[in-house]
Amino acid sequence: MEQYMIKMENVKYEYSSMGEDSQLMAINSINIAVKKGEHLVILGHNGSGKSTLAKLMNGLLLPTEGNVYVNNMNTKDEDKVWDIRETAGMVFQNPDNQMVATIVEEDVAFGPENQGIPSLEIRKRVDEALRIVEMTEYKKHAPHLLSGGQKQRVAIAGILAMRPDCIILDEPTAMLDPIGRLEIISTIKKLNKIEKKTIVHITHYMDEAVEADRVLVMEQGEIVMEGTPREIFSQVEKVKRLGLDVPQVTELAYELRKEGINIPSQILTVEELVKAL
Amino acid sequence: MIIKIENLNYIYNPNTPFEKKALDNVNLNIDKGDFIGLIGHTGSGKSTLVQHLNGLIKPTTGKIIVDGMDITSEDANLKEVRQKVGLVFQYPEHQLFEETIYKDIAFGPKNLELKEGEVRERVKKAMELVGLNFDDLKDRSPFELSGGQKRRVAIAGVLAMKPKVLVLDEPTAGLDPRGRDEILGRIQKLYEEEGITIILVSHSMEDIARLVNRIVVMHKGKIAGEGPTKEIFKQAEELEKIGLGIPQITSFMRKYKLEGNKVRDDILTVKEAKEELINYLRSRGNA
Numbered sequence: 424m425e426q427y428m429i430k431m432e433n434v435k436y437e438y439s440s441m442g443e444d445s446q447l448m449a450i451n452s453i454n455i456a457v458k459k460g461e462h463l464v465i466l467g468h469n470g471s472g473k474s475t476l477a478k479l480m481n482g483l484l485l486p487t488e489g490n491v492y493v494n495n496m497n498t499k500d501e502d503k504v505w506d507i508r509e510t511a512g513m514v515f516q517n518p519d520n521q522m523v524a525t526i527v528e529e530d531v532a533f534g535p536e537n538q539g540i541p542s543l544e545i546r547k548r549v550d551e552a553l554r555i556v557e558m559t560e561y562k563k564h565a566p567h568l569l570s571g572g573q574k575q576r577v578a579i580a581g582i583l584a585m586r587p588d589c590i591i592l593d594e595p596t597a598m599l600d601p602i603g604r605l606e607i608i609s610t611i612k613k614l615n616k617i618e619k620k621t622i623v624h625i626t627h628y629m630d631e632a633v634e635a636d637r638v639l640v641m642e643q644g645e646i647v648m649e650g651t652p653r654e655i656f657s658q659v660e661k662v663k664r665l666g667l668d669v670p671q672v673t674e675l676a677y678e679l680r681k682e683g684i685n686i687p688s689q690i691l692t693v694e695e696l697v698k699a700l
Numbered sequence: 701m702i703i704k705i706e707n708l709n710y711i712y713n714p715n716t717p718f719e720k721k722a723l724d725n726v727n728l729n730i731d732k733g734d735f736i737g738l739i740g741h742t743g744s745g746k747s748t749l750v751q752h753l754n755g756l757i758k759p760t761t762g763k764i765i766v767d768g769m770d771i772t773s774e775d776a777n778l779k780e781v782r783q784k785v786g787l788v789f790q791y792p793e794h795q796l797f798e799e800t801i802y803k804d805i806a807f808g809p810k811n812l813e814l815k816e817g818e819v820r821e822r823v824k825k826a827m828e829l830v831g832l833n834f835d836d837l838k839d840r841s842p843f844e845l846s847g848g849q850k851r852r853v854a855i856a857g858v859l860a861m862k863p864k865v866l867v868l869d870e871p872t873a874g875l876d877p878r879g880r881d882e883i884l885g886r887i888q889k890l891y892e893e894e895g896i897t898i899i900l901v902s903h904s905m906e907d908i909a910r911l912v913n914r915i916v917v918m919h920k921g922k923i924a925g926e927g928p929t930k931e932i933f934k935q936a937e938e939l940e941k942i943g944l945g946i947p948q949i950t951s952f953m954r955k956y957k958l959e960g961n962k963v964r965d966d967i968l969t970v971k972e973a974k975e976e977l978i979n980y981l982r983s984r985g986n987a
Contacts, residue, residue, distance in 0.1 A: 468876040600742045627876040666878035671949040693952045
């Protein structure tokens, strides 16, 4: 089991809606194994259960049934809570809700300070984290004057400074403009490829899934599709039925095939389609 | 012409070290019944411009005429201005506050001191326009709804004012594809059936391509381009230079043409591209 960063076994999660007696099933019998070093993307429309899944992955929520292991530690084990959170860090949607300090570098230092790390070591980690997200020149700035993409990179640096092996990002680009989105996508890629972090990236933007090693699609608390980005997106009808998009060129290739034109089904980019035609 | 903007300038924090020119000599005419896409990257002045259109911000210098009325003059009646131009902000659902959907949508019309019957009619009609069932939902709390539905309640609140011009600032931000398609479908229907003039501010070139008939491009507080949708998206290089793009499908058709294929390069949707390519490939004898 050591090759897995996160392992979920028969996980169920139920919650009760306000003022109602009935239990609602947010997650239903899920089995997932995230390999060390993997870049996993979880897709699903709003309400499909993907954020609940994320919170189960570092013990913010505990499963109603089944077990979640983070680097072999069960999230139900109270003694391990801090170890688990240090292993799997989490980045949320709204960067404004994740800022705690009035200066960028102090914000990044907040995590390691709470871990009781000596201050020289904190200094080193903060500098390193800001370098990785390319925000070093802003270290003395006030976070509220940064752009959305910059704020979100500071939030990622704050997690990096705690040196987790795994980073879980829950719709990190949903509130950003196109430039901010590109900044975050390239940061995530760097964290995975260069810093060798295991990445679990939750999103409803399909174009962010194109570079993943593996994609899971969720619907009503269950995993309904699994595969490489190409395998997933070539199933145009099914993906659309699940309330998600495919790239426009993938859709065009699919439509042309339906008309009997002979081109490959697994087209993801403009260049691939130009070549195929 | 329903909106006429003349030599509009706006300076934030004038005479301080933080002085910033947000709008720089903007001139723009919008015809009645136009569906305008307003594009530009963050900080280009789009939001500042639309906030001028219903008198939320007063210009530093310049003039704005809406439906024959100078809304920038000293004695402009703001109540009247806001009935002419309805502005839907980003994340408008954050502004919902009443305990029932009915009360929330009725808030604007009630402040116009309309009779109860007229208010009710307007709420009903506005809910119909955004696709919310009046009888099922009017007494429910807006806070029990999904994100996309909440947003539609907020839009209904603006529509209940019966504006002649509807301005939507990033109406699909943060929604998933299904929620996005719902909202955009409603906006399109509103345009087609109610003959209302619409200004859509969006970062999504795909959404813009699908809906609008004219595009206004903003850059550094100035209008960097204006014209029919197809004309603007032909200028891919110019758009990229100012941090904007074109829809993926348009980009594909341009590249395909550059490879020596005789196809149109002003394609905006997957459907158009499909028709064009099928005709082309069949005439080439490859199909």
